[in-house]
Amino acid sequence: MTNTSHEVVKGPHHSGDAAPIALSAHSITKRFPGVLANDSVDFDIRAGEVHTLLGENGAGKSTLAAMLCGLYQPDSGYLLRNGQPIALSSPRAGLQHGIAMVHQHFRLVDRFTVAENVVLGSRELSFTLNRKSIDEKVAAVAESYGLPIDPSAIVGELSVGQRQRVEIVKALYQGAEILLLDEPTAVLVPAEVEKLFENVHAMTAAGKSIVFISHKLGEVVEISDRVTVLRGGRVTGHVSGRGSTDTKELARLMVGRDINLSTQRASHATGHEVLQIRELSLTSDGVNILSNISFNVHEGEMVGIAGVAGNGQRELADTIAGLISPTAGTISIGGAMTTDRGPIAARELGLAYVPEDRLGMGLVPSMSILDNLLLTRDRHIVVDRATVRPEATRLIEQFEIKANDADHVARKLSGGNAQKVLLARELSGGRTATKLLVVCSPTRGLDVGAIETVRRLLDDARSAGQAILLISEDLDEIMSLADRILVLYRGAIVHETSGEAAQLSTVGAAMAGLKTEGAA
DSSP states (O other): OOOOSSSOOOSOOTTTTTSOEEEEEEEEEEEETTEEEEEEEEEEEETTOEEEEEEOTTSSHHHHHHHHTTSSOOSEEEEEETTEEEOOSSHHHHHHTTEEEEOSSOOOOTTSBHHHHHHTTOSSOGGGSOHHHHHHHHHHHHHHTTOOOOTTSBGGGSOHHHHHHHHHHHHHHTTOSEEEEESTTTTOOHHHHHHHHHHHHHHHHTTOEEEEEEOOHHHHHHHOSEEEEEETTEEEEEEEOTTSSOHHHHHHHHHSSOOOOOOOOOOSOOOSEEEEEEEEEEEETTEEEEEEEEEEEETTOEEEEEOOTTSSHHHHHHHHTTSSOOSEEEEEETTEEOTTSHHHHHHHTTEEEEOSOIIIIISOTTSBHHHHHTTTSOTTSOOOHHHHHHHHHHHHHHTTOOOSSTTOBGGGSOHHHHHHHHHHHHHSOSSSOOSEEEEESTTTTOOHHHHHHHHHHHHHHHHTTOEEEEEESOHHHHHHHOSEEEEEETTEEEEEEETTTOOHHHHHHHHTTOOOTTOO
């Protein structure tokens, strides 16, 4: 395998070079308008190994994976399957060669059963099989790889982890020998991640090849036999995995410099209470979204709300921000009641809000950075753009926003830079100095360099005395940043612990709805 950069190739191949190469890509180049996505990339996967593709957003890993399964076609270069040239015109062609991709966003029909989803689009004439026969065949495939799933279960009633198993079983049922897993742990709780890794080991033990696409460095080191790192569409290193390298080395290969993701929790005493939530409940169409929630956040404190998506986190944030009126309970900021007073009143009392949807709710995509930074200013004051431009330029530099200038249009920013613009606006204060920052999934989808910057900005805000409510589905992020951790499950706080005393297994179990010590 050729390294296309000047980095030194690291480490031997785990699966013993006697293992045959199942699929290889040679000098793969792919261009899109204005973008060189892959530049002469070489990659191979051996039978019975896990080979991870690692890189920042835009590094080219998803584009390469798409060409390995037939979703895209390379502009130049070629693929070999078991040493023989192949041309993949579509994912169907990829599957005919035993290659399948399990996407991060599942492609299942909720109202169908597991078995119906598995055989949907199968090469065999599934309509000639009776339901019992289909169920038995699907169950046999699932059980052979340690993927227990009820073939008759309705997919819409399954957990996220179970749905992922259905996608994997579907690929195996349809004859996949090489599986490309796209960010497979992004929506899983720790127990589900552990189970997924067990399934991956079972598949590789049976000779299957796994291409693992991820940005979580710790998981990459744990699961990978080999790692190929991409930066700017080129390979910067091939590294052996399974504990033979560390996350710092991988991060350096990803971004070209040393990265530090560690943070120090505030050691000083916290100040006055800023946010007070008392017996907050929210009902919609007869369904309890939030149930009797009570907690507070103090000056210089970061409280983390952990939970799997869909357990009320977004509604909690929107209610605090004044975008939703609660069914019952009270909210106060700095001692002043904000319940039912709307978002403007909340902002006037010092609330800053970074929503989950950066370009949908946080920024106006068609507006410039300058105009987006002005959105929280007093609407009754005429702003001289020439006067505020130097401030916008200062914020661009302070928050390390990669843009040509303050007139750069928001929709053309990367996810990381869009998030930095949001944080710059909210932390710099609008019409009122910021007292409370509510931030949702601040590093979701960001590369490791942007994650480092965003975490440092949050840590600096806490050190400056701001109260921060951090809402995130990324448990590692919550564990590393929060002074206190609350777990939200089905709209209720089911567990509370200090950041220092928090245990990954306990918090993860609470996120999955299991009873734990410290239950609220």
